[in-house]
Amino acid sequence: MLISRRQFLKYCTVAAGALGLSATDLIKLDKALALENGVKVIWINAATCSGCSTSLLNSVYYATIQEVLLSGGALQTLSLEYHPTVMAADGTLATDQAEAASSVFPFVLVVEGSIQVAKPYSSNTSSTAAAGDFCQVGTINDKDTAMDVIDDLAQSDNCLAVLCVGTCAAFGGIPAAEGNITGAMGLLDYFSSGSYAGSTLPTSGDFYYSDEWHKVREKTVNIPGCPPNPNWIVGTIAYMLAHLDLSSLDLTLPPLDSLRRPRMYYGERICNSCDRFVGTAGVQIGGGKFIDNEDPDQIGDPGLRTYCLKYIGCKGSRTKSDCSVRKWHSPGYGSTGINWCVGAGAPCQGCTGNYFPDQMSPFHYIR
Amino acid sequence: MAIKIDPVTRIEGHLALEVNTTSNIVTDVECQTKLFRGFELIMRDRNPRDAVILTQRI
DSSP states (O other): OBBBHHHHHHHHHHTHHHHHHHHHHHHHHHHHHHTTOOOOEEEEEOBBBBBHHHHHHHTTTOOOOOHHHOOOTBBSSSEEEEEETOOSHHHHHHHHHHHHHHHHHHHHEEEESSSEEOOOOOOTTTOOOOOTTTTTEOOOOOTHHOOOOOOOOHHTTTEEEEEEEHHHHHHHHHGGGOOSSSSSSHHHHHHHOOOOOOSSSSSSSOOOOOHHHHHHTTTTEEOSSSSHHOOOOOOOOHHHHHHOTTOOOOOOOBBBOOOSHHHHHHHSSSGGGOTOOSSSSSSSOSSBBBBTTOOOOTTTGGTTTSHHHHHHHGGGGBHHHSHHOOSSSSSTOOOOOSOOOOTTTTOOOOTTTTTGGGGGGTTOOOO | EEEEOOOSSSSSSSSEEEEEEETEEEEEOOOOOEHHHHHHHHHHHSSSTTHHHTTTTT
16 A cells, blocks of 8 residues: 555644644654655455455545555555555465565554464365365465464564454454354454464363464554444554654554554444434433334434434444544545444444454344 | 466455466366355344345455
8 A cells, every 4th residue: 555655644634633643743653654665564365355455445545546556665655565455466476575575574464354263174085175274365475374374474573563454353253253164263362262373272262362362462453343444544554653663663552442442443432422322311412312113114214313223223332433423435634524324324233343243133123 | 387376466355266278278277266254154043134234244
């Protein structure tokens, strides 16, 4: 992803309040961006729908596709060395570039999609199927399953930080929903599951806090959402670049909650600033009424846009994100978005939580 | 001659191609989809209206 340095700084200046960046941070950010050829990013797609990539591309609509795909030059902020969905190179040409980037300190690993650890069932006794074969991403550093590639890159000493973009990479998401046979799980779950390479722990399904888990966890930031808002991704990267110690390349992560989500985006539940919130005692924000789940005419009625969606299955009260303030599809620098799920009359699905989708389902009933 | 392209980029999802050629004529092509998530299995025994939410993420 190549956003020019100038565009990036402009974006950060306008959005500085939202990102929690002070003026001195912006000076540091300027220096961080002067890093030779930008910060290298390796983006690995595991079990994913590529929706998170699409969401991120929405945020840089002001950069042409040429800028996105080119790399090199002094004006560069981020150098996206490997991204299977947008890069121009194919096959070994592409994977060679990932190998080259991963052999030099520092690079940032971005994981999209959950890690599938199960071994495909085969009735053929001569089958060569191995654990993780449900997702194969091409040969990078002699590994070819998504599980092994991510395992290798995340534990590499050259890896400065790991960003788990999307609920799948962070917590497992839809591929890990009940009924799946692929053993899908989030990245940190994977490192505590005993499935990773070199593990001496049993793979019984119990979870352990291993040395590798600690090592990977301290450089991991989860950015859940299905998909995450592009501003959450860009903002987290901006924060980390701004607080990067350039001499030692020591990493400072944004303030995180217990699920390793940045507090600045996942700090409050959605209802707190929702237009439809019926309010607590004495405080009324929305229309003060609920959509009646037994009246088909009320569901989807544009005239009732201040009515709370609780009884048709809104999970906003259990979901932490700033969707209701930031909204989606921002039309320009620093503007809030045009609309969001609940604003459009669709109940919140709770996609930023670690129990999406099983604990949020059925989605159209109160639960 | 066998040509292997893995991964095929600029597509949504995971794909690999194996192309066999004899004197510059393609004789055989094998297309491999490299990802299985099992949405059909996840959809089983759920409320029908959940399908709207889940399958839009394929």
